[in-house]
Amino acid sequence: MTNETHRTHDPDAALRAALYPGSIAIIGASDNPNKIGGRPLVYLERFGFTGEVYPVNPSRPLTLGRRTFPDLASLPQVPDMVIVAVAGQAAVEAVQEAATRGVKVALVMASGFGETGPAGRAEEQKMVAAARAAGMRIVGPNTQGLANFGNGAVASFSTMFIETPPAVGPVGVISQSGALSVVPYHLLRTRGIGVRHSHATGNDADVSVCELATVVAEDPELELLLLYLEGIPDPWNLAKAAAIARRRGMPVVALKSGRTPAGQQAAMSHTGALANEDRVVDAFLEQHGILRVQTVNELVESADLYLKGWRPRGRRLVAISNSGAVCVLAADAATAAGLPMAKLADDTRARLGRILPGFATTANPIDITAALLTNSNLFGDILPVIAADSAADAFLIGVPVAGAGYDVDAFARDSARFAADTGKPIVVAAPQASVAAKFTERGLSVYTTESDALRALGHFLAHCELIERVAQRPPPLPVPPSRSAGAPTMLNEADSLALLARAGLPVVQHRLCVDADQAVAAWRAIGGPVAVKGCSSAVAHKSELGWVHLKVDGEAAVRAACAAIDAAAQAARVPLDGLLVAAMTGGRRELMLGARVDPVFGPVVLVGDGGRYVEAMPDVRVLLAPFDETQVLRELRRLRIAPLLDGVRGEPPLDVAAFCAAAVALGRLMAERAAGVVNVDVNPLMVGAQGEGCVALDAVVYRADGSIGERVA
C-alpha cells in the first residue's frame, strides 16, 4: 500500500489519473443504464466529461449509442483509466491486462473479493500484485466509484446522482463506503451546497481513502474536505492530506465510525478492517487539525459555516430571539456546544433598553419578545447596537415563529447586513421553511432549531481554534511503524527505573542489593523507613507474590523482609534478580503515566489519574509522541480530576509542571525509539505539591529488542 513499489511511473501521476483521466475505458459496458456497466457511460456524458470514453464489450458493436470495442487491445489508445465492471475472474484478468498495457489506474467495481474472506483476499492480492508490478494503481475492488464533478469524470454507478442531480461546488467527500460517499453529498445538495468530489474507494486494496485524500486535497477549487472512515490503516497518508489541506487553509472534517465496541465489530464484518483504538484516533485527528464528528448530520451541518469564510476569534455567543423560551433553550444549547454566553457592555444594554419594550430582556440572550409582531423594525434597530459591542464572537438569531403580520424580509435583510458589518459567524434557527428560505436567500446559514444551529456553530468554532493551534505547532508526519523484531521483553524494576532515569524521568532513590547485608547497608544509606521489594524480570505483579514490604525500618526489619521475599520466591519458584531497597517517598497524589506503541499510530503516552482503580474507573487521556508540556497540560485539564490539580479544600496545587516534564521525557523516549521501548507503566508516579516535583516509585518497561539496560548500583 506504500508508494515505494511503483518504480516505472510517477506514482502520484497514476493516482491523479483516478480523478483527472484523459480517457476512460469501461470493461463490461452495458446497455442498461441501471447496471454498473451502464451508469458510468450515462454519467460521463451527462456530467460533461470531455475526454475519450471507450465502452468495451465483445458482444456488441454499440453501447448506449457509443462505438464499442471488443477488448482493450482494440482501443485506439491506451486509456488512462479502466473501469472494471465485470465480475470475478474476468475482473482479475481485466486488471492484469490493463496493467500490462500501461493503464494508469483501474477502478474495480466488482465485489466478492477481500470483503468475503481469505479466498477473495487472495484474488484481490493477485490484482494488486499485477498492478504494482506495472506501476498501475487500483481503486477498489468493491467500489461504487469516483465522481469528480469538476471535470465530469464521474466513474460511478451510484443511484444518487440520478436522484439528486449534482451542482459543482467547493466541497469534497471521500469514503470507503459507497453509501457514505453519496449520503453527505445528498445532504449537502439538499442544503443548497455544491459538491465537487464524491468518491468511494471500496476495499482499499491499493488506493486508500487517506491516500486519495492527498490528491483530492490538492484540487485548487476545493474549500472543504469531508471524510468517512471505517478504519485508518495508513495514518501517514491522512497526515499528508491534512498537511496539504492546512497549507491551503482548507478544513478537514472526519466521521470515523467504529467508535463503540458494537460499531467496531460491525466494521470488522463490513471491511475486515482491524479496529483502531478509538481514543488514539481522537488524539491523532486532533493532532493533525482534523475535526472528528459523530454522525452524518454533524459531518455536513457545519459545511455552510466553513464556506462563508468567517475568521472567528473566540467562542462567546450572543443569542437574539423574539421568544424568551428560545433564549433559554439557546443558552442551554450553547453550554452543551461549548459556547459561553458573552457579557454585553452596560452601555450596549442601556441602548438596547431604549429601543426594546420594557418587558424585553437586554441581557444576553436578548429577548425581543412578541413585540416584534407589532414592530418589525425592532430587529433592524437593535442589531447595529449589538454589532458595536466587541463582547461577542458569534451570533444566533432565533425566529421560532413568523409569517403573516411579520416583515420577515426585513429581518433577513437586517440580519444579512449585520453579518456583513460584524464579519462574525452567525447562525439562524428558523423551524418554518418559509422563514428559513428568506434568510437562506440572504446568504445566511439556517438551521431548524437553536440546538442544531449551535451544535453546528460549536463544531465550527472549536475547529477554527484547533486549526489555529495546529498551525502554530505543525505535527510531525508519522512514519509507518516498523514491525518489532520479536516478542517484547520485560525489564525488572531496577532496569526499568534506570532506563526511565536515563530518559530524564525522576525516579525514587533506590539500590538493587544481592543479599540482606547489602539491603541493610542500603537502608542505612537512604535513612529512615524504606520499601524492600523483590526484583525480577519474570514478575510484573510483585505484591501478589508478597514481594512488596513497605515502611520497613531497622536492621532486623530489613533482614526479615529480605528473608520473606527470598522464601516467597523459592515457594513460587521464581528467580530473583535481587532485592530492591527504595526510599519511602510521599506526595500528594498518585497519577498515571504510561506508554505503548500503537500498531498503526505508533508511540502513544497515557496520562491520567492513578491509584487502585485506574482500570475500573479510567480517567485517562492519550497523547501521540512526541509532544510538549503545553499539550500535556491541555490533556490534564480534560481529566475528571482536573479540579484537583489546582488544589481543593485548602490543599496546595500539585506540581503539574513536574508531571508535564516527566510525560514529555517519556514521549521523547518513545518517539525516538532508540531504546527499543514498546511499553511503559509507571505505577505509581507520585506527584507532590507545587515545587516538590514528582517521582516514579515503581515502573515496568518492555523492550522489543530484549536487551537489558545498565544496572543502577
Place this chain on the structure above:
Amino acid sequence: MTNETHRTHDPDAALRAALYPGSIAIIGASDNPNKIGGRPLVYLERFGFTGEVYPVNPSRPLTLGRRTFPDLASLPQVPDMVIVAVAGQAAVEAVQEAATRGVKVALVMASGFGETGPAGRAEEQKMVAAARAAGMRIVGPNTQGLANFGNGAVASFSTMFIETPPAVGPVGVISQSGALSVVPYHLLRTRGIGVRHSHATGNDADVSVCELATVVAEDPELELLLLYLEGIPDPWNLAKAAAIARRRGMPVVALKSGRTPAGQQAAMSHTGALANEDRVVDAFLEQHGILRVQTVNELVESADLYLKGWRPRGRRLVAISNSGAVCVLAADAATAAGLPMAKLADDTRARLGRILPGFATTANPIDITAALLTNSNLFGDILPVIAADSAADAFLIGVPVAGAGYDVDAFARDSARFAADTGKPIVVAAPQASVAAKFTERGLSVYTTESDALRALGHFLAHCELIERVAQRPPPLPVPPSRSAGAPTMLNEADSLALLARAGLPVVQHRLCVDADQAVAAWRAIGGPVAVKGCSSAVAHKSELGWVHLKVDGEAAVRAACAAIDAAAQAARVPLDGLLVAAMTGGRRELMLGARVDPVFGPVVLVGDGGRYVEAMPDVRVLLAPFDETQVLRELRRLRIAPLLDGVRGEPPLDVAAFCAAAVALGRLMAERAAGVVNVDVNPLMVGAQGEGCVALDAVVYRADGSIGERVA
C-alpha cells in the same frame, strides 16, 4: 396558585372552561386579523368553534363582520371565557369586571405584568386576587393563548396557525412560552402528525402549565402529551397530570429548559421563575414516569413511535441496511442510544446466508450490500427470516440510497408487512425524501439518518421501560412543602447520631462525656483505640478547630486529647457540649449519604461516592423521598463508582444492601417530616464488605423547629 381559594365554583369546571368554553367574549376585538384582538376571531371561525363568540369593543358596531358589543354588560349571556386583548390598566379592569359578572375563565394576552418587575407583578396579583375572590380562573397574562383544535376553541393569536394549518390529531402540547407551544406543533405537523392541543399559559399567574396539563390529560382523544417547562413551581399538579396520563396509558414527555447555569439565568430573565435544581427535576420527572428530553427535536421526534401503539418488551436492536457503513454507524448510534445489538440465532444466520450473496453480512447488523440494486427481492426474502427470530425487540432499516433501478415500493411494502407481522417497533433511516415518502405512505416511522432514528427509538424504548417501572410502583402525590417555622438549628454530633440511630441508621458506637474521666471510662468500655472529638451544636467543621483526635489509645492519650480539645475550644471561644468518644471503625469505602428539603420538590436524599473530593468531583444521585431499596440500588448503579460496588481487583463486594437500607431509613425520616429534620449530612458513612454492614461515623443534622433530641448516654 392552589385550588383552595376557589370556593364559589367547582374550580375544575372553571379550568375546564379554558379548553371547552361554551361561549367566548373578546375584550378589545380588532378588525385587523393580524392583531391580537383580531386573530382569535378569525381562528374561532376558521377552525370550527360552534359556541357563541362575542366581540367587545365600544368603538364599533361590527368587527370582522360580527356584531360587536360595547362592554361585557351588554352581552346576551355571561360568557364562559373572556379573551382580554386590551393592555395595561384596561386589562386589569376587564379581568375585574369579568370576575364580578361570573365569567369562568379569563385569558389575558396582554404583556407588561409579572415579567417586567415588581410593579407589573403587583398589577398581576391584583387581577389574580379579583379572580380568586369570584372563583374565576386566569390564564396568563402574557399568553399567546390556548388552542383546542378538537372543538375549535382556538383562543390564540399565534401566527403559526396561519402558516402551518392545523390537522386534528392525538398529540397535545402545553408550554408557558408561546413559541414553544407552536414550534413543536409545527414540527409535528411537518412530520404529518395531527395536533389536538397547543396551549401557552404565559406568566402562569394563576393557571400553570402543570395545572392545565391535569385538564388536558383528561381529553379522551389525546394519546401523547408534550410539555415545555421553564420552571416547575407546582410539582403536585404535574404529578397529578402524570397520574391521570398513567391511568389512561398516555405517555408524557417534557422538555424542561434551564438545565445549565446559563439557561437558568436566561429563564430567570424570561419568566422570573426561580431556578429548579436540575438533578432534582431529573429525579422528579423520572419518578412520575415522564421522559425528560433535551431539545425541541427530541420532544417531537419520537411522537410517531408512541402513536403506533407498539408494546416493546426490551431494547435489543436488529439493524438491516443495503450499506455496510450504515450498519457500522447504526451499531455506534445504537450504543449511544442505549440499545444493545441483538444476537441472532445460528439458524437465523444460516437461513440468511442461503438468501444473501456471499459477501453480505448475516450477523447483526445485517448488510444486504449493493446486491439490492440487482435483486430487489432481497428485502422481502430476508425480513420473514428475521421476524421469526425472537432475539430482537426493535428494528432499524437503513436505506441510505435508492431510486432508479431499485424497487423502493417493494422495500416499503415488505417492511410494513414485517412491522405488522412482528408487532415490534421499527424505524427507517432514509435521507432521500423520495425514498422516505414511500415508507411513510406505508405507515412506517422514517428519519433522515440512522442516528436520528435510533435516538428517537432509544428514547421511546427507554420511556416504555420507565412507564412500566412506574406502573409497578406508582409514586406518591407530592404535597406543597410547608414553609419552615424558623431558621434551622444545627444539632451537635451526639444529638445528630442519636436522631439518625432512632430513625434506623447504623451509627458508630460512641459516648458523650462531660470530662476526661468519663472519656477514659468510655475508652475502656469501647476497648482499643478510639476517636476523641469535641462536640458542639455551634461547630459544624470540627477538624478545622483541632477537635478531632483519631486512633487515641491509652489513658494518658485520652486525657491529652481531652485537654487539647478543651484548650482549642477556649482559644476559639466556642462552647463545648461535651467530649465524644467513639470507636474507630474501619470499612472498605466511604460513601456519601445526605438529605435536604428542596423548596419545591420536598425531601430528597443524596447518595454517592464519599471522601474528600465530594464537592470537587461530585459523583452523586438524587432520590425523592420516600423510596425503597430497589430504587437506591438503581441510582447506585448509575454512579461512576458503580464498578467498585461489586469489588474489583480481588476486593470483596461492598455491603450495598446495608447502604440501601440506611438510605431508605433516611428517606423515610425525611418523608415523614416528623422530627422536623431539614438537612442531614452523614460524613463519612463507612461501608464494609458484603455482610459487614455500614456505619455512620459522623453526622450533622439540622432541624427546622430547633428542638434538641435526646442525648445518647
